[in-house]
Amino acid sequence: MSPSAPHHDDRAPVAGGSEVVATGGVRALARGVLAVRWAVLAWMFALAVIGVVEGRDLAVAVTVVAVVAAWVGWLTVAQPRFTPVVLTADLLVAGGLVVVGARFGWLATVYPVTAALAWGATRGIVGGIVAGGVLGLISVSAGALISTDGPAQSLQVLRDPVYFALAGGGMGFVATLLENSAAQVRAAQAEQVRATEAAARMTERESLGRQIHDSVLQALALVHKRGRELAGRAQVDGAEVGRLADLAAAQERALRTMILRPPDVTGDDGRHASLRERLERAVAAVDGHVTAAVTSTGDIRLPAGHVHEIGAAVDQALQNVVRHAHASRAWVFAEVDGDDVVVDVRDDGTGFDFDEAALRAAGKYGLLRSIGGRVEDLGGRLRIDTAPGRGTELELRVPVPAPVGQEDDG
Protein backbone atom coordinates (compact mmCIF):
# COMPACT_ATOMS: atom_id res chain seq x y z
CA MET A 1 0.00 0.00 0.00
CA SER A 2 1.13 3.51 -0.59
CA PRO A 3 2.26 5.40 2.50
CA SER A 4 -0.74 7.67 2.44
CA ALA A 5 -3.42 5.06 2.91
CA PRO A 6 -6.48 5.76 0.82
CA HIS A 7 -9.13 7.67 2.74
CA HIS A 8 -12.03 6.70 0.62
CA ASP A 9 -12.89 4.39 -2.20
CA ASP A 10 -12.26 6.60 -5.20
CA ARG A 11 -8.60 6.64 -4.38
CA ALA A 12 -8.30 2.91 -4.00
CA PRO A 13 -7.55 2.25 -7.69
CA VAL A 14 -4.43 4.39 -7.48
CA ALA A 15 -3.10 2.49 -4.49
CA GLY A 16 -4.12 -0.77 -6.15
CA GLY A 17 -2.12 0.26 -9.21
CA SER A 18 1.10 0.77 -7.30
CA GLU A 19 0.52 -2.56 -5.58
CA VAL A 20 0.47 -4.20 -9.00
CA VAL A 21 3.70 -2.47 -9.95
CA ALA A 22 5.26 -3.48 -6.66
CA THR A 23 4.54 -7.18 -7.00
CA GLY A 24 4.51 -7.47 -10.79
CA GLY A 25 8.30 -7.75 -11.15
CA VAL A 26 8.68 -10.31 -8.40
CA ARG A 27 5.78 -12.29 -9.81
CA ALA A 28 7.46 -12.38 -13.23
CA LEU A 29 10.61 -13.75 -11.56
CA ALA A 30 8.56 -16.42 -9.80
CA ARG A 31 6.99 -17.41 -13.13
CA GLY A 32 10.46 -17.61 -14.68
CA VAL A 33 11.68 -19.91 -11.91
CA LEU A 34 8.61 -22.09 -12.43
CA ALA A 35 9.37 -22.38 -16.15
CA VAL A 36 12.92 -23.46 -15.31
CA ARG A 37 11.49 -26.12 -12.98
CA TRP A 38 9.33 -27.57 -15.77
CA ALA A 39 12.23 -27.59 -18.21
CA VAL A 40 14.46 -29.35 -15.70
CA LEU A 41 11.66 -31.77 -14.84
CA ALA A 42 11.34 -32.69 -18.53
CA TRP A 43 15.08 -33.23 -18.69
CA MET A 44 14.94 -35.36 -15.53
CA PHE A 45 12.14 -37.44 -17.09
CA ALA A 46 14.28 -38.05 -20.16
CA LEU A 47 17.25 -39.04 -17.97
CA ALA A 48 15.03 -41.43 -16.03
CA VAL A 49 13.72 -43.08 -19.22
CA ILE A 50 17.24 -43.49 -20.59
CA GLY A 51 18.41 -44.82 -17.21
CA VAL A 52 15.65 -47.40 -17.04
CA VAL A 53 16.28 -48.50 -20.64
CA GLU A 54 19.93 -48.94 -19.72
CA GLY A 55 18.85 -51.14 -16.80
CA ARG A 56 18.88 -48.77 -13.83
CA ASP A 57 16.45 -49.12 -10.91
CA LEU A 58 12.88 -48.49 -12.18
CA ALA A 59 11.49 -47.86 -8.69
CA VAL A 60 14.05 -45.10 -7.97
CA ALA A 61 13.41 -43.43 -11.31
CA VAL A 62 9.62 -43.46 -10.92
CA THR A 63 9.69 -42.29 -7.27
CA VAL A 64 12.06 -39.39 -7.85
CA VAL A 65 10.32 -38.13 -10.99
CA ALA A 66 6.89 -38.52 -9.37
CA VAL A 67 7.88 -36.56 -6.24
CA VAL A 68 9.40 -33.70 -8.20
CA ALA A 69 6.51 -33.68 -10.71
CA ALA A 70 4.00 -33.59 -7.86
CA TRP A 71 5.78 -30.67 -6.19
CA VAL A 72 6.19 -28.65 -9.39
CA GLY A 73 2.62 -29.50 -10.40
CA TRP A 74 1.32 -28.24 -7.05
CA LEU A 75 3.35 -25.05 -7.30
CA THR A 76 1.89 -24.47 -10.76
CA VAL A 77 -1.73 -25.26 -9.96
CA ALA A 78 -2.03 -23.85 -6.45
CA GLN A 79 0.14 -20.76 -7.10
CA PRO A 80 0.95 -20.60 -3.38
CA ARG A 81 2.40 -17.53 -1.74
CA PHE A 82 6.06 -18.15 -0.93
CA THR A 83 5.64 -18.29 2.82
CA PRO A 84 8.51 -19.60 4.98
CA VAL A 85 6.73 -22.98 5.07
CA VAL A 86 6.50 -23.28 1.29
CA LEU A 87 10.09 -22.08 0.87
CA THR A 88 11.33 -24.61 3.43
CA ALA A 89 9.43 -27.42 1.75
CA ASP A 90 10.96 -26.36 -1.57
CA LEU A 91 14.40 -26.43 -0.01
CA LEU A 92 13.74 -29.90 1.39
CA VAL A 93 12.71 -31.25 -2.04
CA ALA A 94 15.81 -29.67 -3.56
CA GLY A 95 18.06 -31.00 -0.80
CA GLY A 96 16.58 -34.46 -1.31
CA LEU A 97 17.37 -34.28 -5.00
CA VAL A 98 20.96 -33.27 -4.23
CA VAL A 99 21.28 -36.41 -2.13
CA VAL A 100 19.62 -38.50 -4.88
CA GLY A 101 21.99 -36.99 -7.43
CA ALA A 102 24.96 -37.91 -5.25
CA ARG A 103 23.72 -41.48 -4.76
CA PHE A 104 22.40 -42.10 -8.28
CA GLY A 105 24.63 -40.09 -10.61
CA TRP A 106 22.52 -40.97 -13.65
CA LEU A 107 19.61 -38.93 -12.17
CA ALA A 108 21.63 -35.84 -11.19
CA THR A 109 20.16 -32.59 -12.58
CA VAL A 110 20.33 -28.88 -11.90
CA TYR A 111 16.83 -28.98 -10.38
CA PRO A 112 18.06 -28.11 -6.84
CA VAL A 113 19.27 -24.75 -8.05
CA THR A 114 15.65 -23.68 -8.68
CA ALA A 115 15.09 -23.65 -4.91
CA ALA A 116 18.00 -21.24 -4.48
CA LEU A 117 16.46 -19.12 -7.27
CA ALA A 118 13.07 -19.15 -5.56
CA TRP A 119 14.64 -18.02 -2.27
CA GLY A 120 16.54 -15.28 -4.04
CA ALA A 121 13.43 -14.12 -5.91
CA THR A 122 11.33 -13.88 -2.76
CA ARG A 123 13.82 -13.25 0.05
CA GLY A 124 16.46 -11.13 -1.67
CA ILE A 125 20.23 -11.53 -1.87
CA VAL A 126 20.72 -12.91 1.62
CA GLY A 127 17.88 -15.42 1.25
CA GLY A 128 19.31 -16.61 -2.08
CA ILE A 129 22.83 -16.99 -0.74
CA VAL A 130 21.68 -18.78 2.41
CA ALA A 131 19.50 -21.26 0.48
CA GLY A 132 22.25 -21.81 -2.09
CA GLY A 133 24.79 -22.29 0.70
CA VAL A 134 22.59 -24.87 2.44
CA LEU A 135 22.18 -26.83 -0.79
CA GLY A 136 25.91 -26.59 -1.44
CA LEU A 137 26.70 -27.97 2.02
CA ILE A 138 24.22 -30.82 1.52
CA SER A 139 25.90 -31.51 -1.80
CA VAL A 140 29.38 -31.57 -0.22
CA SER A 141 28.34 -33.80 2.70
CA ALA A 142 26.36 -36.14 0.45
CA GLY A 143 29.38 -36.31 -1.88
CA ALA A 144 31.65 -37.23 1.04
CA LEU A 145 29.31 -39.78 2.60
CA ILE A 146 27.41 -41.59 -0.11
CA SER A 147 28.73 -40.65 -3.51
CA THR A 148 29.65 -43.57 -5.70
CA ASP A 149 32.38 -41.39 -7.25
CA GLY A 150 34.27 -41.04 -3.97
CA PRO A 151 34.96 -37.75 -2.15
CA ALA A 152 35.78 -34.68 -4.26
CA GLN A 153 39.25 -33.21 -4.16
CA SER A 154 40.60 -29.86 -2.79
CA LEU A 155 38.91 -26.79 -4.41
CA GLN A 156 36.35 -29.05 -6.04
CA VAL A 157 34.74 -29.30 -2.59
CA LEU A 158 33.80 -25.64 -2.81
CA ARG A 159 32.39 -25.80 -6.32
CA ASP A 160 28.79 -26.70 -5.59
CA PRO A 161 28.28 -24.35 -2.63
CA VAL A 162 29.72 -21.47 -4.66
CA TYR A 163 27.57 -22.20 -7.71
CA PHE A 164 24.43 -22.61 -5.66
CA ALA A 165 25.05 -19.47 -3.62
CA LEU A 166 25.90 -17.47 -6.75
CA ALA A 167 22.66 -18.55 -8.42
CA GLY A 168 20.56 -17.72 -5.36
CA GLY A 169 22.37 -14.47 -4.62
CA GLY A 170 22.20 -13.36 -8.26
CA MET A 171 18.48 -13.92 -8.35
CA GLY A 172 18.18 -12.08 -5.05
CA PHE A 173 20.04 -9.12 -6.54
CA VAL A 174 17.64 -8.95 -9.47
CA ALA A 175 14.66 -9.21 -7.15
CA THR A 176 16.01 -6.42 -4.93
CA LEU A 177 16.53 -4.18 -7.95
CA LEU A 178 12.94 -4.76 -9.03
CA GLU A 179 11.69 -4.14 -5.51
CA ASN A 180 13.59 -0.86 -5.27
CA SER A 181 12.32 0.45 -8.56
CA ALA A 182 8.80 -0.53 -7.56
CA ALA A 183 9.25 1.38 -4.31
CA GLN A 184 10.35 4.41 -6.30
CA VAL A 185 7.28 4.15 -8.50
CA ARG A 186 5.13 3.85 -5.37
CA ALA A 187 6.73 6.87 -3.79
CA ALA A 188 6.18 8.88 -6.96
CA GLN A 189 2.54 7.84 -7.07
CA ALA A 190 2.04 8.67 -3.40
CA GLU A 191 3.56 12.06 -4.07
CA GLN A 192 1.13 12.53 -6.93
CA VAL A 193 -1.82 11.55 -4.74
CA ARG A 194 -0.67 14.05 -2.12
CA ALA A 195 -0.37 16.75 -4.74
CA THR A 196 -3.86 15.98 -6.05
CA GLU A 197 -5.24 16.06 -2.52
CA ALA A 198 -3.54 19.36 -1.81
CA ALA A 199 -4.96 20.81 -5.01
CA ALA A 200 -8.43 19.54 -4.10
CA ARG A 201 -8.16 21.09 -0.64
CA MET A 202 -7.07 24.35 -2.18
CA THR A 203 -10.01 24.32 -4.56
CA GLU A 204 -12.37 23.52 -1.70
CA ARG A 205 -10.91 26.34 0.35
CA GLU A 206 -11.33 28.76 -2.51
CA SER A 207 -14.90 27.73 -3.10
CA LEU A 208 -15.64 27.97 0.62
CA GLY A 209 -14.01 31.38 0.65
CA ARG A 210 -16.18 32.50 -2.24
CA GLN A 211 -19.35 31.25 -0.59
CA ILE A 212 -18.48 32.96 2.67
CA HIS A 213 -17.67 36.13 0.86
CA ASP A 214 -20.81 36.10 -1.25
CA SER A 215 -23.27 35.57 1.52
CA VAL A 216 -21.94 35.65 5.04
CA LEU A 217 -19.52 38.56 4.79
CA GLN A 218 -22.04 40.68 2.93
CA ALA A 219 -24.68 39.95 5.53
CA LEU A 220 -22.27 40.75 8.35
CA ALA A 221 -21.36 44.01 6.68
CA LEU A 222 -25.03 44.88 6.36
CA VAL A 223 -25.79 43.99 9.99
CA HIS A 224 -22.81 46.08 11.06
CA LYS A 225 -23.83 49.09 9.02
CA ARG A 226 -27.57 49.00 9.79
CA GLY A 227 -26.82 48.23 13.44
CA ARG A 228 -24.70 51.38 13.71
CA GLU A 229 -27.39 53.44 12.01
CA LEU A 230 -30.05 52.08 14.35
CA ALA A 231 -27.85 52.70 17.37
CA GLY A 232 -27.62 56.35 16.34
CA ARG A 233 -31.39 56.84 16.19
CA ALA A 234 -33.54 58.09 19.02
CA GLN A 235 -36.43 55.80 18.13
CA VAL A 236 -35.63 52.25 17.12
CA ASP A 237 -38.05 50.40 14.88
CA GLY A 238 -38.52 46.90 16.33
CA ALA A 239 -39.44 45.42 12.96
CA GLU A 240 -36.21 46.61 11.46
CA VAL A 241 -34.15 45.08 14.28
CA GLY A 242 -36.12 41.88 13.74
CA ARG A 243 -35.19 41.85 10.06
CA LEU A 244 -31.53 42.26 10.96
CA ALA A 245 -31.82 39.36 13.41
CA ASP A 246 -33.46 37.21 10.69
CA LEU A 247 -30.66 38.07 8.31
CA ALA A 248 -28.03 37.09 10.87
CA ALA A 249 -29.90 33.88 11.71
CA ALA A 250 -30.13 32.86 8.04
CA GLN A 251 -26.40 33.42 7.58
CA GLU A 252 -25.64 31.51 10.76
CA ARG A 253 -27.52 28.52 9.35
CA ALA A 254 -25.83 28.84 5.98
CA LEU A 255 -22.37 29.07 7.51
CA ARG A 256 -23.03 26.10 9.78
CA THR A 257 -24.12 23.97 6.82
CA MET A 258 -21.05 25.05 4.88
CA ILE A 259 -18.66 24.21 7.72
CA LEU A 260 -20.34 20.98 8.69
CA ARG A 261 -20.11 19.48 5.25
CA PRO A 262 -16.72 17.75 5.01
CA PRO A 263 -16.09 17.96 1.27
CA ASP A 264 -14.36 14.62 1.00
CA VAL A 265 -16.90 12.62 2.91
CA THR A 266 -20.35 13.76 2.05
CA GLY A 267 -19.88 14.91 -1.51
CA ASP A 268 -21.55 12.87 -4.18
CA ASP A 269 -18.74 10.79 -5.68
CA GLY A 270 -20.99 9.39 -8.38
CA ARG A 271 -21.51 6.08 -6.63
CA HIS A 272 -22.43 6.95 -3.08
CA ALA A 273 -24.02 10.00 -1.56
CA SER A 274 -25.11 11.28 1.81
CA LEU A 275 -28.80 10.73 2.51
CA ARG A 276 -28.80 13.37 5.23
CA GLU A 277 -27.42 15.99 2.89
CA ARG A 278 -30.11 15.16 0.32
CA LEU A 279 -32.85 15.34 2.97
CA GLU A 280 -31.54 18.69 4.16
CA ARG A 281 -31.89 19.95 0.61
CA ALA A 282 -35.45 18.60 0.47
CA VAL A 283 -36.32 20.40 3.71
CA ALA A 284 -34.63 23.64 2.63
CA ALA A 285 -36.91 23.69 -0.42
CA VAL A 286 -40.07 23.57 1.70
CA ASP A 287 -42.11 26.69 1.34
CA GLY A 288 -42.31 29.31 4.03
CA HIS A 289 -45.38 28.57 6.11
CA VAL A 290 -44.27 25.07 7.12
CA THR A 291 -41.20 24.80 9.38
CA ALA A 292 -39.34 21.60 8.61
CA ALA A 293 -36.23 20.01 10.12
CA VAL A 294 -34.11 16.93 9.50
CA THR A 295 -32.75 14.65 12.19
CA SER A 296 -30.57 11.71 11.35
CA THR A 297 -28.58 9.03 13.13
CA GLY A 298 -25.58 9.98 11.01
CA ASP A 299 -24.52 10.90 7.53
CA ILE A 300 -25.99 7.65 6.09
CA ARG A 301 -24.01 6.97 2.92
CA LEU A 302 -26.01 5.06 0.33
CA PRO A 303 -25.66 4.22 -3.35
CA ALA A 304 -26.36 7.41 -5.29
CA GLY A 305 -29.41 5.85 -6.98
CA HIS A 306 -31.02 5.12 -3.62
CA VAL A 307 -30.34 8.63 -2.35
CA HIS A 308 -31.86 10.05 -5.53
CA GLU A 309 -35.04 7.98 -5.33
CA ILE A 310 -35.56 8.36 -1.58
CA GLY A 311 -34.83 12.08 -1.88
CA ALA A 312 -37.42 12.43 -4.66
CA ALA A 313 -39.98 10.51 -2.59
CA VAL A 314 -39.36 12.81 0.41
CA ASP A 315 -39.67 15.88 -1.86
CA GLN A 316 -43.10 14.62 -2.88
CA ALA A 317 -44.09 13.80 0.69
CA LEU A 318 -43.15 17.32 1.78
CA GLN A 319 -45.09 18.79 -1.16
CA ASN A 320 -48.06 16.82 0.06
CA VAL A 321 -47.63 18.31 3.53
CA VAL A 322 -47.48 21.84 2.15
CA ARG A 323 -50.43 21.42 -0.20
CA HIS A 324 -52.86 19.27 1.72
CA ALA A 325 -51.97 18.85 5.36
CA HIS A 326 -52.61 22.39 6.70
CA ALA A 327 -49.55 21.77 8.84
CA SER A 328 -47.25 24.28 10.51
CA ARG A 329 -44.38 21.91 11.15
CA ALA A 330 -42.83 18.87 9.53
CA TRP A 331 -40.13 16.49 10.76
CA VAL A 332 -37.94 14.30 8.61
CA PHE A 333 -36.07 11.57 10.45
CA ALA A 334 -33.61 9.11 8.87
CA GLU A 335 -32.03 6.10 10.52
CA VAL A 336 -30.36 2.83 9.71
CA ASP A 337 -32.32 0.03 11.31
CA GLY A 338 -30.55 -3.28 10.79
CA ASP A 339 -30.42 -3.86 7.02
CA ASP A 340 -32.97 -1.17 6.27
CA VAL A 341 -32.79 2.54 5.95
CA VAL A 342 -35.90 4.15 7.37
CA VAL A 343 -37.04 7.66 6.51
CA ASP A 344 -39.94 9.12 8.37
CA VAL A 345 -41.84 12.21 7.21
CA ARG A 346 -44.28 13.55 9.76
CA ASP A 347 -46.46 16.64 10.01
CA ASP A 348 -48.70 18.23 12.62
CA GLY A 349 -51.48 18.85 10.12
CA THR A 350 -55.09 17.79 9.95
CA GLY A 351 -54.46 14.17 9.04
CA PHE A 352 -57.11 12.25 7.14
CA ASP A 353 -59.08 9.06 6.94
CA PHE A 354 -56.90 6.70 5.00
CA ASP A 355 -59.44 5.62 2.45
CA GLU A 356 -57.97 5.05 -0.98
CA ALA A 357 -61.20 5.51 -2.89
CA ALA A 358 -62.01 8.79 -1.19
CA LEU A 359 -58.47 10.01 -1.67
CA ARG A 360 -58.57 9.13 -5.36
CA ALA A 361 -61.83 10.98 -5.74
CA ALA A 362 -60.37 14.04 -4.04
CA GLY A 363 -57.33 13.90 -6.31
CA LYS A 364 -55.01 13.40 -3.34
CA TYR A 365 -53.94 9.88 -4.07
CA GLY A 366 -51.57 10.52 -6.94
CA LEU A 367 -48.68 11.74 -4.86
CA LEU A 368 -49.03 8.95 -2.30
CA ARG A 369 -49.06 6.38 -5.06
CA SER A 370 -46.03 7.93 -6.65
CA ILE A 371 -44.13 7.92 -3.34
CA GLY A 372 -45.11 4.29 -2.75
CA GLY A 373 -44.02 3.39 -6.28
CA ARG A 374 -40.56 4.83 -5.77
CA VAL A 375 -40.16 3.00 -2.48
CA GLU A 376 -41.36 -0.29 -3.97
CA ASP A 377 -38.99 0.07 -6.92
CA LEU A 378 -36.19 -0.01 -4.36
CA GLY A 379 -37.64 -3.18 -2.83
CA GLY A 380 -39.04 -1.31 0.15
CA ARG A 381 -42.45 -0.42 1.49
CA LEU A 382 -44.42 2.64 2.51
CA ARG A 383 -46.42 2.78 5.72
CA ILE A 384 -48.99 5.50 6.30
CA ASP A 385 -50.10 6.38 9.78
CA THR A 386 -52.77 9.03 9.97
CA ALA A 387 -56.16 9.90 11.37
CA PRO A 388 -58.21 13.07 11.34
CA GLY A 389 -56.71 15.58 13.73
CA ARG A 390 -53.58 13.55 14.40
CA GLY A 391 -51.24 14.63 11.65
CA THR A 392 -49.73 12.26 9.12
CA GLU A 393 -46.68 10.08 9.30
CA LEU A 394 -45.18 8.37 6.26
CA GLU A 395 -42.55 5.75 6.91
CA LEU A 396 -40.36 4.73 3.95
CA ARG A 397 -38.46 1.55 4.71
CA VAL A 398 -35.93 0.47 2.09
CA PRO A 399 -33.44 -2.42 2.27
CA VAL A 400 -29.86 -1.31 1.85
CA PRO A 401 -27.74 -3.32 -0.60
CA ALA A 402 -24.29 -2.62 0.81
CA PRO A 403 -22.94 -1.92 4.28
CA VAL A 404 -23.99 1.56 5.21
CA GLY A 405 -21.19 3.95 6.02
CA GLN A 406 -22.29 6.38 8.69
CA GLU A 407 -20.19 8.75 9.20
CA ASP A 408 -17.81 8.81 10.58
CA ASP A 409 -17.08 5.39 10.90
CA GLY A 410 -14.30 6.60 13.06
Added chain:
Amino acid sequence: MSNDERVGAARRTGPPTKVVVVDDHPMWRDGVRADLEADGRSRVVGEAASADEAITVVEGARPDVVLIDLNMPGLPGTVAIQRIAERVPGTRMLVLSASAAEADVLAAVKAGASGYLLKSATGDELVDAVQQVAAGEPVFSPSLAALVLGEFRRVASGGDREQDLTERETEVLRHVARGYTYREIADRLVISVRTVQNHVQSILAKLQLRGRYELMRYAIHRGLDRDDE
Protein backbone atom coordinates in the same frame (compact mmCIF):
# COMPACT_ATOMS: atom_id res chain seq x y z
CA MET B 1 -32.78 22.35 17.83
CA SER B 2 -35.46 24.93 18.33
CA ASN B 3 -38.43 22.60 18.52
CA ASP B 4 -38.51 22.00 22.20
CA GLU B 5 -42.05 21.78 23.42
CA ARG B 6 -40.97 19.34 26.08
CA VAL B 7 -43.08 18.81 29.11
CA GLY B 8 -40.36 20.42 31.10
CA ALA B 9 -39.88 20.82 34.80
CA ALA B 10 -42.90 22.20 36.51
CA ARG B 11 -42.43 25.80 37.47
CA ARG B 12 -40.73 25.52 40.79
CA THR B 13 -41.29 27.79 43.63
CA GLY B 14 -38.62 28.18 46.26
CA PRO B 15 -35.01 29.29 45.96
CA PRO B 16 -33.80 30.21 42.47
CA THR B 17 -31.60 27.83 40.53
CA LYS B 18 -27.93 28.66 41.01
CA VAL B 19 -26.13 28.89 37.67
CA VAL B 20 -22.49 29.28 36.65
CA VAL B 21 -21.93 30.58 33.12
CA VAL B 22 -18.76 29.49 31.32
CA ASP B 23 -17.88 31.19 28.03
CA ASP B 24 -14.81 32.98 26.77
CA HIS B 25 -16.84 35.87 25.32
CA PRO B 26 -17.79 38.41 28.02
CA MET B 27 -20.58 39.76 25.83
CA TRP B 28 -22.10 36.34 25.51
CA ARG B 29 -21.91 35.77 29.28
CA ASP B 30 -23.67 39.11 29.83
CA GLY B 31 -26.42 38.16 27.40
CA VAL B 32 -27.00 34.81 29.07
CA ARG B 33 -26.98 36.41 32.52
CA ALA B 34 -29.57 38.95 31.36
CA ASP B 35 -31.83 36.18 29.98
CA LEU B 36 -31.56 34.10 33.14
CA GLU B 37 -32.13 36.95 35.54
CA ALA B 38 -35.05 38.36 33.55
CA ASP B 39 -36.70 34.97 33.92
CA GLY B 40 -36.39 35.16 37.69
CA ARG B 41 -36.19 31.43 38.30
CA SER B 42 -32.39 31.39 38.13
CA ARG B 43 -29.56 33.35 39.66
CA VAL B 44 -26.06 33.56 38.21
CA VAL B 45 -23.63 32.78 41.05
CA GLY B 46 -20.41 32.71 39.07
CA GLU B 47 -18.79 33.18 35.68
CA ALA B 48 -15.71 31.67 34.09
CA ALA B 49 -13.90 32.35 30.85
CA SER B 50 -12.08 29.04 30.45
CA ALA B 51 -12.38 25.37 31.33
CA ASP B 52 -9.69 25.59 34.05
CA GLU B 53 -11.35 28.55 35.66
CA ALA B 54 -14.72 26.80 35.40
CA ILE B 55 -13.54 23.90 37.55
CA THR B 56 -12.34 26.26 40.30
CA VAL B 57 -15.42 28.46 40.19
CA VAL B 58 -17.79 25.47 40.32
CA GLU B 59 -15.93 23.94 43.25
CA GLY B 60 -16.33 27.22 45.11
CA ALA B 61 -19.85 28.26 44.11
CA ARG B 62 -21.50 24.81 44.07
CA PRO B 63 -24.14 25.76 41.48
CA ASP B 64 -27.13 23.61 40.50
CA VAL B 65 -26.45 24.08 36.80
CA VAL B 66 -23.34 24.93 34.77
CA LEU B 67 -23.98 26.50 31.37
CA ILE B 68 -20.83 25.83 29.42
CA ASP B 69 -19.39 26.50 25.96
CA LEU B 70 -17.20 23.86 24.31
CA ASN B 71 -14.71 25.81 22.24
CA MET B 72 -12.66 27.96 24.53
CA PRO B 73 -8.97 28.78 24.70
CA GLY B 74 -7.03 26.25 26.80
CA LEU B 75 -8.66 23.00 27.90
CA PRO B 76 -11.67 21.95 25.85
CA GLY B 77 -15.08 22.28 27.50
CA THR B 78 -15.56 18.50 27.46
CA VAL B 79 -12.63 18.12 29.88
CA ALA B 80 -14.18 20.63 32.27
CA ILE B 81 -17.49 18.76 32.05
CA GLN B 82 -15.80 15.50 32.87
CA ARG B 83 -13.76 16.91 35.79
CA ILE B 84 -16.78 18.71 37.27
CA ALA B 85 -18.79 15.49 37.00
CA GLU B 86 -16.04 13.71 38.95
CA ARG B 87 -15.32 16.35 41.56
CA VAL B 88 -18.69 17.89 42.22
CA PRO B 89 -21.12 15.05 41.51
CA GLY B 90 -24.70 16.15 41.19
CA THR B 91 -23.85 19.33 39.28
CA ARG B 92 -25.97 19.42 36.13
CA MET B 93 -24.28 20.65 33.01
CA LEU B 94 -25.88 22.14 29.95
CA VAL B 95 -23.77 22.83 26.87
CA LEU B 96 -24.43 26.02 24.97
CA SER B 97 -22.33 25.82 21.83
CA ALA B 98 -22.16 27.32 18.38
CA SER B 99 -21.09 23.96 17.00
CA ALA B 100 -23.65 21.49 15.76
CA ALA B 101 -20.93 19.00 14.78
CA GLU B 102 -21.95 15.49 15.76
CA ALA B 103 -18.64 14.67 17.36
CA ASP B 104 -18.84 17.70 19.67
CA VAL B 105 -22.41 17.02 20.69
CA LEU B 106 -21.81 13.36 21.49
CA ALA B 107 -18.51 13.97 23.25
CA ALA B 108 -20.09 16.58 25.53
CA VAL B 109 -23.04 14.41 26.46
CA LYS B 110 -20.85 11.36 27.03
CA ALA B 111 -18.55 13.41 29.23
CA GLY B 112 -21.50 14.12 31.50
CA ALA B 113 -23.59 16.99 30.12
CA SER B 114 -27.35 16.66 30.57
CA GLY B 115 -28.18 18.54 27.45
CA TYR B 116 -26.93 20.44 24.44
CA LEU B 117 -28.29 23.70 23.12
CA LEU B 118 -27.12 25.58 20.08
CA LYS B 119 -26.32 29.23 20.60
CA SER B 120 -29.10 29.99 18.15
CA ALA B 121 -31.63 28.89 20.78
CA THR B 122 -33.98 31.65 21.93
CA GLY B 123 -33.82 33.14 25.41
CA ASP B 124 -37.01 31.29 26.38
CA GLU B 125 -35.60 27.97 25.21
CA LEU B 126 -32.48 28.64 27.23
CA VAL B 127 -34.19 29.46 30.52
CA ASP B 128 -36.60 26.54 30.13
CA ALA B 129 -33.71 24.18 29.43
CA VAL B 130 -31.90 25.41 32.55
CA GLN B 131 -34.98 24.68 34.65
CA GLN B 132 -35.42 21.30 33.04
CA VAL B 133 -31.80 20.33 33.66
CA ALA B 134 -31.95 21.65 37.23
CA ALA B 135 -34.91 19.33 37.84
CA GLY B 136 -32.70 16.43 36.81
CA GLU B 137 -34.19 16.00 33.34
CA PRO B 138 -31.99 15.68 30.30
CA VAL B 139 -32.63 18.11 27.47
CA PHE B 140 -32.94 15.83 24.48
CA SER B 141 -33.62 17.71 21.28
CA PRO B 142 -34.77 15.60 18.32
CA SER B 143 -31.41 15.93 16.60
CA LEU B 144 -29.49 14.95 19.75
CA ALA B 145 -31.82 11.95 20.14
CA ALA B 146 -31.08 10.89 16.56
CA LEU B 147 -27.34 11.14 17.13
CA VAL B 148 -27.55 9.16 20.36
CA LEU B 149 -29.63 6.49 18.63
CA GLY B 150 -27.02 6.28 15.87
CA GLU B 151 -24.29 5.98 18.48
CA PHE B 152 -26.00 3.06 20.23
CA ARG B 153 -26.67 1.37 16.89
CA ARG B 154 -23.15 1.89 15.61
CA VAL B 155 -21.01 1.05 18.57
CA ALA B 156 -21.68 -2.39 19.97
CA SER B 157 -21.30 -2.61 23.74
CA GLY B 158 -19.61 -5.98 23.45
CA GLY B 159 -22.49 -7.76 25.15
CA ASP B 160 -22.56 -5.61 28.27
CA ARG B 161 -26.30 -5.25 28.77
CA GLU B 162 -25.85 -2.44 31.25
CA GLN B 163 -24.67 -0.36 28.31
CA ASP B 164 -27.33 -1.38 25.78
CA LEU B 165 -30.71 0.25 25.33
CA THR B 166 -33.81 -1.78 26.05
CA GLU B 167 -36.38 -2.08 23.27
CA ARG B 168 -38.60 0.41 25.06
CA GLU B 169 -35.78 2.93 25.42
CA THR B 170 -34.97 2.59 21.72
CA GLU B 171 -38.62 3.14 20.91
CA VAL B 172 -38.75 6.29 23.08
CA LEU B 173 -35.54 7.59 21.51
CA ARG B 174 -36.88 7.05 17.98
CA HIS B 175 -39.99 9.01 18.90
CA VAL B 176 -37.98 11.91 20.34
CA ALA B 177 -35.84 11.89 17.18
CA ARG B 178 -39.00 12.09 15.07
CA GLY B 179 -40.03 15.27 16.87
CA TYR B 180 -42.70 13.93 19.22
CA THR B 181 -43.13 15.64 22.60
CA TYR B 182 -43.01 13.57 25.77
CA ARG B 183 -46.79 13.93 26.10
CA GLU B 184 -47.32 12.62 22.55
CA ILE B 185 -44.90 9.76 23.14
CA ALA B 186 -46.70 8.84 26.35
CA ASP B 187 -50.02 8.75 24.46
CA ARG B 188 -48.65 6.71 21.59
CA LEU B 189 -46.89 4.16 23.77
CA VAL B 190 -49.70 4.15 26.36
CA ILE B 191 -47.40 4.98 29.27
CA SER B 192 -47.18 7.97 31.59
CA VAL B 193 -45.17 11.09 30.86
CA ARG B 194 -43.18 10.29 34.01
CA THR B 195 -42.23 6.91 32.52
CA VAL B 196 -41.10 8.59 29.29
CA GLN B 197 -38.94 10.93 31.38
CA ASN B 198 -37.49 7.98 33.27
CA HIS B 199 -36.60 6.25 30.01
CA VAL B 200 -34.86 9.39 28.74
CA GLN B 201 -32.90 9.68 31.99
CA SER B 202 -31.86 6.07 31.78
CA ILE B 203 -30.76 6.50 28.14
CA LEU B 204 -28.56 9.43 29.14
CA ALA B 205 -27.11 7.44 32.06
CA LYS B 206 -26.23 4.56 29.73
CA LEU B 207 -24.61 6.92 27.24
CA GLN B 208 -22.49 8.46 30.00
CA LEU B 209 -21.59 5.01 31.30
CA ARG B 210 -20.33 4.22 27.81
CA GLY B 211 -18.40 7.46 27.84
CA ARG B 212 -16.67 6.48 31.09
CA TYR B 213 -15.87 2.98 29.79
CA GLU B 214 -14.39 4.52 26.66
CA LEU B 215 -12.22 6.85 28.70
CA MET B 216 -11.04 3.93 30.83
CA ARG B 217 -10.26 1.82 27.80
CA TYR B 218 -8.45 4.76 26.25
CA ALA B 219 -6.43 5.32 29.43
CA ILE B 220 -5.53 1.64 29.64
CA HIS B 221 -4.69 1.59 25.97
CA ARG B 222 -2.34 4.53 26.39
CA GLY B 223 -0.88 3.05 29.55
CA LEU B 224 -1.87 6.11 31.50
CA ASP B 225 -3.32 6.36 34.92
CA ARG B 226 -6.17 8.65 35.71
CA ASP B 227 -5.03 12.20 35.48
CA ASP B 228 -5.85 13.49 38.94
CA GLU B 229 -3.01 15.96 39.20
